[in-house]
Amino acid sequence: SKKKDSSFSNRGKTLEDEINETNTYYLNQQIAIIHKKPVPVQIVKVEYPSRSAAVIREAYFRTPSTTDYNGVWNGYYIDFEAKETESKTSFPLKNVHLHQVNHMKEVTNQKGITFTIVKFTTLDRYFIVPFNVLHEAWQMMECGGRKSIPLSVFESKTIEIQPGYNPRIDYLTVIKKMIANEN
Amino acid sequence: SKKKDSSFSNRGKTLEDEINETNTYYLNQQIAIIHKKPVPVQIVKVEYPSRSAAVIREAYFRTPSTTDYNGVWNGYYIDFEAKETESKTSFPLKNVHLHQVNHMKEVTNQKGITFTIVKFTTLDRYFIVPFNVLHEAWQMMECGGRKSIPLSVFESKTIEIQPGYNPRIDYLTVIKKMIANEN
Ligand SMILES: [Mg+2]
Numbered sequence: 533s534k535k536k537d538s539s540f541s542n543r544g545k546t547l548e549d550e551i552n553e554t555n556t557y558y559l560n561q562q563i564a565i566i567h568k569k570p571v572p573v574q575i576v577k578v579e580y581p582s583r584s585a586a587v588i589r590e591a592y593f594r595t596p597s598t599t600d601y602n603g604v605w606n607g608y609y610i611d612f613e614a615k616e617t618e619s620k621t622s623f624p625l626k627n628v629h630l631h632q633v634n635h636m637k638e639v640t641n642q643k644g645i646t647f648t649i650v651k652f653t654t655l656d657r658y659f660i661v662p663f664n665v666l667h668e669a670w671q672m673m674e675c676g677g678r679k680s681i682p683l684s685v686f687e688s689k690t691i692e693i694q695p696g697y698n699p700r701i702d703y704l705t706v707i708k709k710m711i712a713n714e715n
Numbered sequence: 716s717k718k719k720d721s722s723f724s725n726r727g728k729t730l731e732d733e734i735n736e737t738n739t740y741y742l743n744q745q746i747a748i749i750h751k752k753p754v755p756v757q758i759v760k761v762e763y764p765s766r767s768a769a770v771i772r773e774a775y776f777r778t779p780s781t782t783d784y785n786g787v788w789n790g791y792y793i794d795f796e797a798k799e800t801e802s803k804t805s806f807p808l809k810n811v812h813l814h815q816v817n818h819m820k821e822v823t824n825q826k827g828i829t830f831t832i833v834k835f836t837t838l839d840r841y842f843i844v845p846f847n848v849l850h851e852a853w854q855m856m857e858c859g860g861r862k863s864i865p866l867s868v869f870e871s872k873t874i875e876i877q878p879g880y881n882p883r884i885d886y887l888t889v890i891k892k893m894i895a896n897e898n
């Protein structure tokens with residue numbers, strides 16, 4: 533079937549690959565302008581060979597201070613993080629960093645739209661997690677509650693998204709509905 | 716005088732440093748959430764020494780596909796580029812890349828706010844250049860017109876900004892006025 537072909541061709545792709553493809557589709561169709569931020573590196577040593585490009589010879593990965601993706605759709609500021617888990621039962625909150633939660637809180641205060649796309653890789657299921665759902669789980673954890681979000685919470689409080697061919701992970705259609713429901 | 720002290724302490728700072736300071740001020744005051752994008756690098760070789768951090772041993776600078784800065788202020792998507800010139804008479808358009816102009820065009824189409832901050836370093840003067848001014852000059856250049864924007868155009872069609880102590884380059888105040896004038 534078409535469905536099977538599509539999953540087959542996407543086997544081995546990371547969630548990041550799938551989202552990058554989706555963003556390229558949005559960009560080409562002029563639906564939205566959303567890019568992945570480059571990985572932040574601390575550059576220590578650069579060589580400048582004559583007649584060829586500068587080579588970075590010593591650099592270190594830095595902790596990102598924000599989320600993976602941001603951009604603009606129809607006047608809305610869009611900002612999100614992509615996370616994968618191999619677990620079949622829950623999403624471990626250790627996958628999320630405090631500075632990312634703080635960043636999403638700040639974005640929300642500035643009336644931006646922020647969320648997390650979570651892929652359960654073993655189950656091949658994708659969910660759009662509104663920030664308030666993540667934030668609530670985070671706050672409960674900080675008060676001594678559980679350190680993960682159970683799949684049942686995903687099923688009841690987030691929006692499951694069916695992967696397609698192109699766009700692969702059409703998260704903007706979900707976001708449009710969320711905005712429409714709020715207004 | 717206060718003015719002189721302030722310029723003295725900022726001597727040697729790049730425009731990027733000044734804007735980063737400004738964004739830190741905005742962030743700390745919760746005025747806006749605007750970050751510099753990391754420099755994109757193509758990572759070729761990474762070493763993983765035992766018991767210490769991964770070291771990037773070969774990497775190359777890639778051409779950025781977008782602008783230097785983006786983020787959100789009060790529900791508005793903000794996206795801009797910072798450029799310096801040593802010229803005293805005009806801003807050479809070779810400082811701007813075609814993909815940056817295209818990106819700004821796309822952002823404008825999606826109702827984002829986009830502009831360029833240009834510093835004439837020798838003159839110690841700063842200007843906020845609305846995208847339409849840059850775009851017009853760019854289009855004229857593509858039709859065989861001049862390859863730079865004269866200082867007189869900055870003085871007549873853009874907004875000069877006086878550097879301050881903190882925030883150093885208060886570009887958001889200018890943007891707020893521009894938005895208010897449009898509505
Ligand atoms: Mg991620």
Ligand SMILES: [Mg+2]
Pocket residue numbers: 783796797798
């Ligand atoms: Mg720049």
